Amino acid sequence: MSRLLEGKNALVLGVANKWSLAYAIAEAFHREGARLFLTYQGERQKATVEELAAALQARIFGCDVTSDEDIARLGAELNAAAGCLDAVVHSIAFANREDLARPFVETSRAGFLLAHDVSAYSLVALARMAAPLMRSGGSITTLTYLGSIRVVSNYNVMGVAKASLEAAVRYLAADLGPRGIRVNAISAGPIKTASARAVPGFSTMLEVMPQRAPLRRNVDPAEVADVAVFLASELSRGVTGNVVFADAGFHILGL
């Protein structure tokens, strides 16, 4: 059977360790034949990402998404290394811990701006960098969470940043659609990762899913990764501007 991403060049941002959703996505892209480019944020993470990348025959580049210089350098490095891009996965978010631990109304200006800069604006900046490299069209996918459209305890400023991210998906899809570039988000159910553990009460989210979600279980990273494969592949060629839920159906629930 032919592989879904055979011959495609894919950039995956957000691998910090083997638990990262970005790593599960990179593994699935590798399985489906993609040529992979991964990023790491700083020297502290470089060795870990280097090791994980080696198993996937991926090249790695440094990129702090709050830096326009880093994003421009990444674009130049990708152009030199690959010449063109077919898929980008943005699996990046950050908020100050204190903004997740106190009432939302207490969010500071600096904390609000930081969460939005890293978690939402970065998608816009990366799309601008990647679009010229997507010479035959392409697919850009980001990761979001239900806290964008529902109030989830302690998700706070991150929920507001995810609402901004999802709106950015729609505006980018409209801007880049005429160039054959599709932009979508995956709204994943709770999965134990370093970022998730920063949300106080995260384990309660994991406990509630098997009791209430229509599928009566949590989702695992591989299930999220398979949706990312779909969105990067030709199977989703008519899909753009969407938020696809990979959350065992939890988002449909009312009372």
Ligand code: NAP
């Ligand atoms: P993760 O492994 O901690 O991934 C978050 C990534 O963001 C890390 O690689 C982190 O790098 C990176 N990052 C933060 N600030 C950055 C910056 N300035 N520049 C470049 N990279 C930066 O956690 P994850 O759960 O896989 O999160 C990935 C995405 O999935 C996030 O958007 C998250 O909101 C979303 N999501 C997660 C869940 C869940 O339950 N896990 C559910 C729905 C959606 P460093 O570690 O090096 O800082």
